[in-house]
Amino acid sequence: MQTTSDDVLIARIAGGDRLAMQVLFARHHVRVYRFVLRLVRNEATAEDLISEVFLDIWRQAGKFEGRSAVSTWMLSIARFKALSALRRRQDDELDDETAAAIEDQADDPETALAKKDKGAILRQCLTRLSTEHREVIDLVYYHEKSVEEVAEITGIPEATVKTRMFYARKKLSELLKEQGIDRGWP
């Protein structure tokens, strides 16, 4: 079965096609939501932000020049919205609820190890990374973005994308070590 490409949907949206907007939303809203949620760490805020992201897409569809993938363009808009929301909140730290949840899980490495669930510990450590490190790891691993696309979304040079990813992974290893898991790297 052939599906309408994102580019065609954007062209239709530029012409005011509401149904095309529904299709695009249905196709991408979960991933955009998850990307935003990982940055702002608040479900209600993330939900508000995705409607803002897609409203911007509705308004700016006519300006989309197709130089990048539609999903890359959407994540750029989502990132801008999320970081603006974080600035408004004047709080790039963990919110109380999340911090409490992490402490509950993280303060007992022996218990965690006893469960022998290395994957769960790794996921928990992923939530403890800084905003920048979470962002680059999600873009590369979950949103399947190339070096060039990550550079476009985050507005940093490609070489810096690679080094940021390196440091994010290095930090992840350090967090794992704190939890009693030594990966022997870096």
Added chain:
Amino acid sequence: MNTNEKEAPVQGNIEALLPWHAAGTLSRRDAQRVEDALTRDPELARRYALVREELGETIHLNETLGAPSARAMEKLFAKIDAEPKRAATGGAGSFSLSSRFTGWLGGLTPRTLAFAGGAAAIAILLQAGFIASIVLKQQTAGFETASAPSTAPGIGAFTLIRFAPQASFDDINKFLETNKLSIVSGPAPGGLYKVRVGENALSKDELGQVVKKLQQDKVVGFIVTTQ
């Protein structure tokens, strides 16, 4: 945040590419470089296993984040409905013509496209028919003397013209007479006709001026210079 990011010793390093290799987003060339290195270097292969572990758990983590409620979509479309109406065709700003055309084509059903294609083909055939009659008329009735009198086929200045599909017999006839043009050959693939625009060869600029003038006429769908 990371003050050392720019000085980090990973640029150009194969190891720095491992996350993208695991995600399958490297170019074929880079992917091959990484594959070769992994075959040669067991330590790199061990580190690659760590990367794959991170990849799997990052996907797992994101997939357990859930999805927004229906409220998000309701809110969005309430906002869209409150936006000023825009034209049904064409977009805001500078969206390219080709993208609009792609979007328009994408909006047609296969049946509509087949019908439109068939109708266009019939229109082109009809047009070819009456243009042939114009050519015949030029050759027999002698109004060519007003345009390209007894000129050998290869001499003169020429353009390739595709007439607008809606152009009628009378429109085309009048266009040729008014501009003192004669059809030399055609139609070529794409419905193009070779049209003599002058008895003598013109310079590139002069021919460009002629083309510019002729393309203003609604009878002309497409026009370029030719030898």
